Amino acid sequence: MTDMPSSRRNGRSPPAAVDGAGRIADELGSAIVAGLYQPHELVPGELALCRRFGASRTVVREAFKLLSAKGLIASRKRSGTRARPREAWHMLDADVLAWRLRNGQAEPKFLFDLLHVRAVVEPAAAAMAARSHTPETLKSIEAAFAEMERAAHDPVLFADPDIRFHKAILAATDNDVMVAFGALTEAALGVFVRAASRHAGAPAPSVPLHRAVLAAIQRRDAEGAHAAMMALLSRTARNVERNVGPAPGRNKGRDNGPSRRGSRRSAKPSK
Amino acid sequence: MTDMPSSRRNGRSPPAAVDGAGRIADELGSAIVAGLYQPHELVPGELALCRRFGASRTVVREAFKLLSAKGLIASRKRSGTRARPREAWHMLDADVLAWRLRNGQAEPKFLFDLLHVRAVVEPAAAAMAARSHTPETLKSIEAAFAEMERAAHDPVLFADPDIRFHKAILAATDNDVMVAFGALTEAALGVFVRAASRHAGAPAPSVPLHRAVLAAIQRRDAEGAHAAMMALLSRTARNVERNVGPAPGRNKGRDNGPSRRGSRRSAKPSK
DNA sequence: CTTGGACGATATGTCAGACATAATAACGCG
DNA sequence: CGCGTTATTATGTCTGACATATCGTCCAAG
Numbered sequence: 001m002t003d004m005p006s007s008r009r010n011g012r013s014p015p016a017a018v019d020g021a022g023r024i025a026d027e028l029g030s031a032i033v034a035g036l037y038q039p040h041e042l043v044p045g046e047l048a049l050c051r052r053f054g055a056s057r058t059v060v061r062e063a064f065k066l067l068s069a070k071g072l073i074a075s076r077k078r079s080g081t082r083a084r085p086r087e088a089w090h091m092l093d094a095d096v097l098a099w100r101l102r103n104g105q106a107e108p109k110f111l112f113d114l115l116h117v118r119a120v121v122e123p124a125a126a127a128m129a130a131r132s133h134t135p136e137t138l139k140s141i142e143a144a145f146a147e148m149e150r151a152a153h154d155p156v157l158f159a160d161p162d163i164r165f166h167k168a169i170l171a172a173t174d175n176d177v178m179v180a181f182g183a184l185t186e187a188a189l190g191v192f193v194r195a196a197s198r199h200a201g202a203p204a205p206s207v208p209l210h211r212a213v214l215a216a217i218q219r220r221d222a223e224g225a226h227a228a229m230m231a232l233l234s235r236t237a238r239n240v241e242r243n244v245g246p247a248p249g250r251n252k253g254r255d256n257g258p259s260r261r262g263s264r265r266s267a268k269p270s271k
Numbered sequence: 272m273t274d275m276p277s278s279r280r281n282g283r284s285p286p287a288a289v290d291g292a293g294r295i296a297d298e299l300g301s302a303i304v305a306g307l308y309q310p311h312e313l314v315p316g317e318l319a320l321c322r323r324f325g326a327s328r329t330v331v332r333e334a335f336k337l338l339s340a341k342g343l344i345a346s347r348k349r350s351g352t353r354a355r356p357r358e359a360w361h362m363l364d365a366d367v368l369a370w371r372l373r374n375g376q377a378e379p380k381f382l383f384d385l386l387h388v389r390a391v392v393e394p395a396a397a398a399m400a401a402r403s404h405t406p407e408t409l410k411s412i413e414a415a416f417a418e419m420e421r422a423a424h425d426p427v428l429f430a431d432p433d434i435r436f437h438k439a440i441l442a443a444t445d446n447d448v449m450v451a452f453g454a455l456t457e458a459a460l461g462v463f464v465r466a467a468s469r470h471a472g473a474p475a476p477s478v479p480l481h482r483a484v485l486a487a488i489q490r491r492d493a494e495g496a497h498a499a500m501m502a503l504l505s506r507t508a509r510n511v512e513r514n515v516g517p518a519p520g521r522n523k524g525r526d527n528g529p530s531r532r533g534s535r536r537s538a539k540p541s542k
Numbered sequence: 543c544t545t546g547g548a549c550g551a552t553a554t555g556t557c558a559g560a561c562a563t564a565a566t567a568a569c570g571c572g
Numbered sequence: 573c574g575c576g577t578t579a580t581t582a583t584g585t586c587t588g589a590c591a592t593a594t595c596g597t598c599c600a601a602g
């Protein structure tokens with residue numbers, strides 16, 4: 001996707017490894033988001049990594065540039081290269097998301113953070129799509145849904161059209177910035193379906209919920225699309241809770257986020 | 272911010288130019304998002320850029336890695352390096368946003384796309400902040416607001432605390448992914464206040480709207496915070512419309528997005 | 543005339559070694 | 573003991589070379 005490690009297209013995680021710089025960035029980036037390096041200060045130096053990866057300094061430095069462009073590291077002349085604090089990471093970048101979700105079991109807190117953001121963005125996107133879709137963009141949503149129906153029995157076959165469905169809705173908003181959330185949705189769905197395929201059975205139950213979203217969009221019902229998408233995400237939230245335990249609150253205690261309750265309301269007032 | 276060009280902190284745009292790779296990435300990236308290169312195919316080759324910037328191939332290649340990490344270009348062996356289509360750009364990256372907004376007059380459509388996304392994300396963030404804020408995070412919101420009041424007479428002094436106010440709210444959500452929207456908010460506010468300082472007068476009128484957001488957060492009123500933030504953004508939308516003309520619809524016609532109407536409703540059901 | 547394979551040209555990918563630069567750490571002097 | 577000077581060290585930049593994957597071209601066979 002970026003020319004980089006994230007060339008892992010759908011659910012497949014292991015392949016990765018493209019060119020030298022991508023490989024190194026993949027491994028180092030993964031380690032950083034996993035918390036192997038304290039908020040500030042000092043990842044291994046360039047020449048240390050040269051030895052460790054059997055690569056030239058050129059390649060290591062290119063890997064550093066890839067990571068620095070994603071907010072994971074920063075270099076200064078004599079002090080060396082340091083891992084940046086979490087709030088500097090480009091959390092909406094496809095690779096950062098993938099790295100953070102790939103680590104054995106990503107921290108549950110992060111899974112819920114993702115869900116909460118999806119619960120904000122995707123219903124709004126569905127509403128916008130209901131208002132703005134064209135014959136072409138609508139067709140790609142319908143095509144993805146049709147394939148979901150066909151794969152309703154198999155959790156792994158289901159993942160790909162599911163992702164396409166949600167991305168097609170984002171594309172139908174006719175909003176460049178909304179489209180960029182595809183990375184988030186793709187990453188999140190990747191984990192969720194992986195988890196679902198381990199625990200739950202066939203994804204068939206979610207088909208009617210998707211159908212409701214599509215139907216609302218087809219009839220240009222923005223409020224309905226918003227509500228239907230919210231319902232769909234609430235189901236996902238319940239599944240995740242079943243699998244990784246209940247949602248963690250702030251430092252402990254309070255709770256917020258998407259869960260039951262449909263809650264109908266449009267994303268934004270139409271002028 | 273990324274170690275890269277975007278070290279332009281607040282509103283100042285020109286400085287930029289840090290290290291060689293950053294400088295080249297800045298210029299090339301800016302050109303790409305400005306549409307100087309057709310959706311696919313062929314930015315200048317490495318050695319051509321070497322001549323053009325008086326730099327070595329090493330540095331040019333590092334610049335390429337910076338840009339490829341942001342989804343702007345992709346290289347293949349013999350064919351050369353090509354500009355990627357808009358839908359591949361990491362539109363939520365601080366640098367990409369800055370480049371896209373810096374070009375003389377950014378396309379109005381993009382300004383409204385940004386506004387629509389802010390109208391989805393920030394009210395929800397305000398609601399989450401109302402639920403999740405701690406003494407520390409609340410204090411940083413209050414501090415930013417206090418400074419806004421003090422600078423209420425000067426559009427340019429106003430910009431910095433304004434940005435801090437919105438980012439502090441995102442931080443108070445206690446949601447890693449929400450925090451990442453700070454780049455979007457910062458970029459958008461940068462342009463809006465720049466535009467406002469040209470056309471409108473003092474930013475004083477927006478102070479009460481900000482105060483309403485703060486007050487709702489203080490009393491942990493999620494719905495109120497949502498509504499207040501939406502009202503604030505609606506005002507911004509009106510200002511932008513006044514300055515750059517009315518919101519463009521799809522390929523022409525339809526309209527969607529934030530505008531008048533307060534519309535009160537919370538970002539998400541509280542379990 | 544079309545089809546297929548061989549071959550050369552070309553742009554990116556990788557490497558090794560050198561020097562420049564800045565910031566830190568160590569040293570030594572007053 | 574404080575402070576300026578010097579050494580050290582990791583990143584930044586440059587150079588020139590070779591490796592590798594394609595894309596175009598051309599020629600020969602069908």
